[in-house]
Amino acid sequence: MRVGIIGLGFRLGYLGYVLKAVEPDFEIVGYVDPDPAGLPGLQAKGISAGKAYATPEDLIASEKLDLLMIGSPNHMHLDHIRLGLEAGLKIFCEKPVVTTIGESIELARLMNRYGHERVQVGLVLRYSPLYRDLRALQAEGKLGHVVSIEAAEHIEPYHGAFFMRDWRRYGRYSGSFMLEKCCHDLDLYNGVVGARPQRVASFGGRKSFVPENDPAREGINDVELFHRKPSGWLGSNRVFDSDGDIIDYQVAIVEYENGVGMNFHTNLNVPDQFRRFAIMGSRGKAEGDFVRGYLNVHEQLTGKHIVANTYSATALSEHYGADEQMAADLLANARSGVPLPVSTLNALEAGILALAMDEARMTKSVIDLRPVWDRFDEALHGRTG
Structure with a gap:
């Protein structure tokens, strides 16, 4: 190839x-x-x-x-x-x-x-074993109808500092932190809900990577932690006085077209990172964490613990066993058109949600996405120019 x-x-x-x-x-x-x-x-x-x-x-x-x-x-x-x-x-x-x-x-x-x-x-997370198992259990009816979701992606200080130093620190290049990093997660939960987001509110800012939190102010000069991950284009050594415009924490609430509610939280400075979710359904609850490698499902009627899966990192993958699966699927798709578990349409829907979260944060308002979806669908299905 x-x-x-x-x-x-x-x-x-x-x-x-x-x-x-x-x-x-x-x-x-x-x-x-x-x-x-x-x-x-x-x-x-x-x-x-x-x-x-x-x-x-x-x-x-x-x-x-x-x-x-x-x-x-x-x-x-x-x-x-x-x-x-x-x-x-x-x-x-x-x-x-x-x-x-x-x-x-x-x-x-x-x-x-x-x-x-x-x-x-x-x-890539659509290809992870944990997410594939979650969607299979959902298809089997183990959760019933999804009612609400609680989800988070929190990253360690070395990774957060990378965003403060890399070109991704500028929204004009990255779009935003929520878009650049958390579009993975938003796509996953859009898939679980099975509907588009309709209304969005969000709050956040920068409170961790600010000058008053620089360890050097306390005489701590061993800052290898904050430079462990190399930056590329437009790279900088500035961490706590970064000239970027991205946030280092954000919370958001979402209402989907089918009435499902979700809250989502991200933070760039968490020493024991996690990427977890709890999905509450009419028949059961699924709780999992991609970083800590588990998926638990409890049955609603009996409270019984019916699924207790664990997952381990692989030597090849940076994303919990997903990278090599994505590679195999991409090659099969390019060669013979084998369908993939995620599409460009899915990516655009997740991206629009992330951008709406940022608009809500900056304007301190609730964003109604229905007019956006009307314009989007007209472009997607309308006449070619």
């Missing part, structure tokens, strides 16, 4: 290694990136990234590609997706797929014109 990469950062450098481990015939024939942070990692594993090209247009014109992979900074995704679609290519794009409501509607127009199956998005 011949693959070209636009944006060879840390993530696609790692995914290139995973794809090569899953499929020995996987070959990166060329890439476009003025400063390819992911290239040394590939080279250290003996994997070639092919020829360096100056522009995406040069790459697409010069190479016969089975798959175009996009890992450029988020604000560039739409233009790179458009180039790939116009060239007739199959595309894999890292999440989040786009960074604004306007871009979401424009991508919906492109999907209407070029087809819904041409672009796949790296919402």
